[in-house]
Amino acid sequence: xxxxxxxxxxxxxxxxxxxxxxxxxxxxxxxxxxxxxxxxxxxxxxxxxxxxxxxxxxxxxxxxxxxxxxxxxxxxxxxxxxxxxxxxxxxxxxxxxxxxxxxxxxxxxxxxxxxxxxxxxxxxxxxxxxxxxxxxxxxxxxxxxxxxxxxxxxxxxxxxxxxxxxxxxxxxxxxxxxxxxxxxxxxxxxxxxxxxxxxxxxxxxxxxxxxxxxxxxxxxxxxxxxxxxxxxxxxxxxxxxxxxxxxxxxxxxxxxxxxxxxxxxxxxxxxxxxxxxxxxxxxxxxxxxxxxxxxxxxxxxxxxxxxxxxxxxxxxxxxxxxxxxxxxxxxxxxxxxxxxxxxxxxxxxxxxxxxxxxxxxxxxxxxxxxxxxxxxxxxxxxxxxxxxxxxxxxxxxxxxxxxxxxxxxxxxxxxxxxxxxxxxxxxxxxxxxxxxxxxxxxxxxxxxxxxxxxxxxxxxxxxxxxxxxxxxxxxxxxxxxxxxxxxxxxxxxxxxxxxxxxxxxxxxxxxxxxxxx
Amino acid sequence: xxxxxxxxxxxxxxxxxxxxxxxxxxxxxxxxxxxxxxxxxxxxxxxxxxxxxxxxxxxxxxxxxxxxxxxxxxxxxxxxxxxxxxxxxxxxxxxxxxxxxxxxxxxxxxxxxxxxxxxxxxxxxxxxxxxxxxxxxxxxxxxxxxxxxxxxxxxxxxxxxxxxxxxxxxxxxxxxxxxxxxxxxxxxxxxxxxxxxxxxxxxxxxxxxxxxxxxxxxxxxxxxxxxxxxxxxxxxxxxxxxxxxxxxxxxxxxxxxxxxxxxxxxxxxxxxxxxxxxxxxxxxxxxxxxxxxxxxxxxxxxxxxxxxxxxxxxxxxxxxxxxxxxxxxxxxxxxxxx
Numbered sequence: 001x002x003x004x005x006x007x008x009x010x011x012x013x014x015x016x017x018x019x020x021x022x023x024x025x026x027x028x029x030x031x032x033x034x035x036x037x038x039x040x041x042x043x044x045x046x047x048x049x050x051x052x053x054x055x056x057x058x059x060x061x062x063x064x065x066x067x068x069x070x071x072x073x074x075x076x077x078x079x080x081x082x083x084x085x086x087x088x089x090x091x092x093x094x095x096x097x098x099x100x101x102x103x104x105x106x107x108x109x110x111x112x113x114x115x116x117x118x119x120x121x122x123x124x125x126x127x128x129x130x131x132x133x134x135x136x137x138x139x140x141x142x143x144x145x146x147x148x149x150x151x152x153x154x155x156x157x158x159x160x161x162x163x164x165x166x167x168x169x170x171x172x173x174x175x176x177x178x179x180x181x182x183x184x185x186x187x188x189x190x191x192x193x194x195x196x197x198x199x200x201x202x203x204x205x206x207x208x209x210x211x212x213x214x215x216x217x218x219x220x221x222x223x224x225x226x227x228x229x230x231x232x233x234x235x236x237x238x239x240x241x242x243x244x245x246x247x248x249x250x251x252x253x254x255x256x257x258x259x260x261x262x263x264x265x266x267x268x269x270x271x272x273x274x275x276x277x278x279x280x281x282x283x284x285x286x287x288x289x290x291x292x293x294x295x296x297x298x299x300x301x302x303x304x305x306x307x308x309x310x311x312x313x314x315x316x317x318x319x320x321x322x323x324x325x326x327x328x329x330x331x332x333x334x335x336x337x338x339x340x341x342x343x344x345x346x347x348x349x350x351x352x353x354x355x356x357x358x359x360x361x362x363x364x365x366x367x368x369x370x371x372x373x374x375x376x377x378x379x380x381x382x383x384x385x386x387x388x389x390x391x392x393x394x395x396x397x398x399x400x401x402x403x404x405x406x407x408x409x410x411x412x413x414x415x416x417x418x419x420x421x422x423x424x425x426x427x428x429x430x431x432x433x434x435x436x437x438x439x440x441x442x443x444x445x446x447x448x449x450x451x452x453x454x455x456x457x458x459x460x461x462x463x464x465x466x467x468x469x470x471x472x473x474x475x476x477x478x479x480x481x482x483x484x485x486x487x488x489x490x491x492x493x494x495x496x497x498x499x500x501x502x503x504x505x506x507x508x509x510x511x512x513x514x515x516x517x
Numbered sequence: 518x519x520x521x522x523x524x525x526x527x528x529x530x531x532x533x534x535x536x537x538x539x540x541x542x543x544x545x546x547x548x549x550x551x552x553x554x555x556x557x558x559x560x561x562x563x564x565x566x567x568x569x570x571x572x573x574x575x576x577x578x579x580x581x582x583x584x585x586x587x588x589x590x591x592x593x594x595x596x597x598x599x600x601x602x603x604x605x606x607x608x609x610x611x612x613x614x615x616x617x618x619x620x621x622x623x624x625x626x627x628x629x630x631x632x633x634x635x636x637x638x639x640x641x642x643x644x645x646x647x648x649x650x651x652x653x654x655x656x657x658x659x660x661x662x663x664x665x666x667x668x669x670x671x672x673x674x675x676x677x678x679x680x681x682x683x684x685x686x687x688x689x690x691x692x693x694x695x696x697x698x699x700x701x702x703x704x705x706x707x708x709x710x711x712x713x714x715x716x717x718x719x720x721x722x723x724x725x726x727x728x729x730x731x732x733x734x735x736x737x738x739x740x741x742x743x744x745x746x747x748x749x750x751x752x753x754x755x756x757x758x759x760x761x762x763x764x765x766x767x768x769x770x771x772x773x774x775x776x777x778x779x780x781x782x783x784x785x786x787x788x789x790x791x792x793x794x795x796x797x798x799x800x801x802x803x804x805x806x807x808x809x810x811x812x813x814x815x816x817x818x819x820x821x822x823x824x825x826x827x828x829x830x831x832x833x834x835x836x837x838x839x840x841x842x843x844x845x846x847x848x849x850x851x852x853x854x855x
Contacts, residue, residue: 317741343743351741359734370731371742373724382722
């Protein structure tokens with residue numbers, strides 16, 4: 001596991017801290033990654049991993065008084081992406097940044113000058129030859145002329161990694177951010193062989209992943225972050241599975257509920273027939289979406305990044321085609337490609353993308369009244385006064401803070417836009433409300449208010465389904481939590497059995513791992 | 518409160534709502550700037566050419582000439598409000614002009630006038646449905662799809678007209694309709710006013726008008742509110758095609774012939790009027806009031822320049838510049854909104 005070569009200095013970070021608005025998100029981070037080793041950076045959403053990566057990239061500047069980051073004994077200038085690049089630090093993000101409609105060769109050459117002759121013609125033959133050589137060097141079996149879009153995900157990831165390295169052989173540090181989130185086990189093995197080759201070149205690799213089972217296979221050492229603090233650091237062998245999960249999860253105290261008594265659905269709800277029933281629903285990364293929900297319940301569908309849970313929301317809202325399985329709304333089959341038809345039967349949704357929740361260029365009142373305009377249309381005239389009165393009441397009732405009902409939606413803050421989006425669909429009196437990451441990017445106050453809106457909707461007899469990749473958004477709010485892993489609904493929690501630790505274990509698949517050992 | 522859930526890697530944190538009470542509301546100056554421009558144009562040319570510009574004949578002439586352009590532009594409001602381009606209106610208008618004349622010519626002038634008009638209108642509905650099918654069902658970019666259908670219709674017009682202008686056997690009932698006027702104000706002006714009234718009513722006072730604007734502002738947010746945006750787009754394409762057919766029939770009746778190349782010339786003008794209009798009265802929104810002001814700015818602007826001695830090339834230059842000014846004004850507004 002430890003490279004046989006002497007430990008040459010790779011990346012060294014000392015005393016890195018970062019605060020946003022007085023909120024400490026990274027505290028005194030220390031990292032030492034010798035050349036030719038893989039260091040796993042672990043932690044839950046918001047633990048500070050991505051903040052550190054953004055500091056390393058020069059996107060954020062650390063707080064004053066922070067120590068330094070050196071790469072091969074060369075100190076980085078904070079907040080200067082050029083300095084990071086010059087030091088030989090490259091990044092492969094989860095989104096890869098490859099362009100599907102271009103060839104492998106064109107992708108490899110993105111951002112670099114082509115080799116051209118005197119009249120500016122690209123030397124295609126030479127370029128192709130060099131690309132082929134480069135790909136072979138890393139054991140990649142893809143043609144330089146293949147379109148990236150025709151490759152599978154692992155091949156795309158491999159090309160992205162080779163591209164990151166082919167900026168010259170002076171790459172010292174490679175940051176891999178969730179490279180395996182979308183890969184199958186077999187593909188992960190393939191990717192690891194490439195990472196081994198990269199290691200042998202003396203590159204220090206920072207490896208960010210939610211898939212804990214991979215860590216012993218690929219990493220030499222690891223750092224666990226929680227709430228910005230380093231809670232574990234050392235060689236991988238010192239961190240057996242159970243300890244790792246405990247460190248990541250930690251003790252958790254949440255005002256909104258957390259480990260306090262789990263919310264319970266009203267008694268009436270427990271007896272009612274399910275209003276939404278999904279059976280083996282498939283589409284996108286979702287392989288087996290099976291769950292049901294009754295009126296008055298708040299159901300959370302949760303899973304880590306790459307678990308396919310977000311695609312559940314996309315399939316339900318017709319944003320991804322259904323590839324199999326069935327959905328029933330109120331006991332009758334639901335055609336998920338016809339959202340408007342389902343909306344008439346009581347389905348409503350608030351999706352994750354801001355621009356798709358509300359119409360930014362329309363006024364607040366035009367947005368919140370959009371689904372119920374028929375109510376204000378009588379004798380052939382849409383009564384603007386009635387619309388304004390309605391919107392004013394909705395704004396007050398849902399605590400949407402804005403200068404008035406006639407201001408454009410884009411002048412509101414993100415949290416208030418989100419409340420307006422929820423108010424808009426609640427106005428239609430939905431019986432099933434699906435929300436995709438409803439509190440993502442919303443501040444604490446907005447988050448509390450949004451949770452309150454959802455509780456009220458459930459108390460009013462609606463089924464609320466919250467689809468989220470952050471379990472802290474659902475535990476404490478939901479009366480029932482369904483955990484998704486590998487696109488499959490694997491476990492359901494309700495009542496006494498539901499606590500943060502148990503849900504987290506299910507997200508990471510801890511129980512099965514322990515049984516397997 | 519726990520910081521575990523603060524995802525700093527995501528969107529910017531919740532910023533406080535704008536302090537300015539008027540943030541997000543257009544000011545009076547912004548709303549009526551176009552009206553002042555119109556008054557300035559009228560005053561300027563009245564001062565420069567008092568005898569010719571403000572004469573009754575000239576004013577009525579300008580209104581008559583701009584009516585066709587206005588009819589085309591008011592129909593264009595529907596797709597533009599819904600956020601899609603319809604470039605085929607020029608082709609639709611050309612085909613309407615030629616088709617109505619062809620019906621008369623091929624029957625020796627015995628084809629009933631109302632039936633001929635009806636046939637053209639039904640054809641226009643078909644054109645709108647084809648456009649909507651391409652865009653909604655096949656996912657083709659509206660701009661490209663309607664360039665294609667528009668070009669096909671221009672070609673079909675040339676086929677029908679056999680490359681020349683159809684002038685034979687146009688019944689006098691048809692030309693009487695086209696040349697009918699009240700106080701020398703031609704029929705086209707009244708048709709335009711009627712259509713403007715309908716468009717204004719639909720856009721301002723019906724849920725469908727709101728659905729059009731919402732679809733244009735965010736098709737996905739509108740769809741997820743339970744509105745059938747596919748149907749909204751279908752109606753929008755049918756409306757613009759129908760308006761183009763009305764413009765074509767009115768034009769052919771006034772002219773008494775069917776030239777196979779007329780509609781494309783109106784295309785840029787219609788877009789200039791619609792876009793310039795979207796910066797007036799209700800800035801940032803395709804609206805009827807703004808459209809009328811913009812139509813008058815362009816028509817009287819071109820007319821004044823021509824009276825002042827500028828030659829033929831001034832028409833398209835002025836229209837093109839109006840379009841650019843409108844788009845730049847729209848951009849400035851967009852960049853001011855947070």
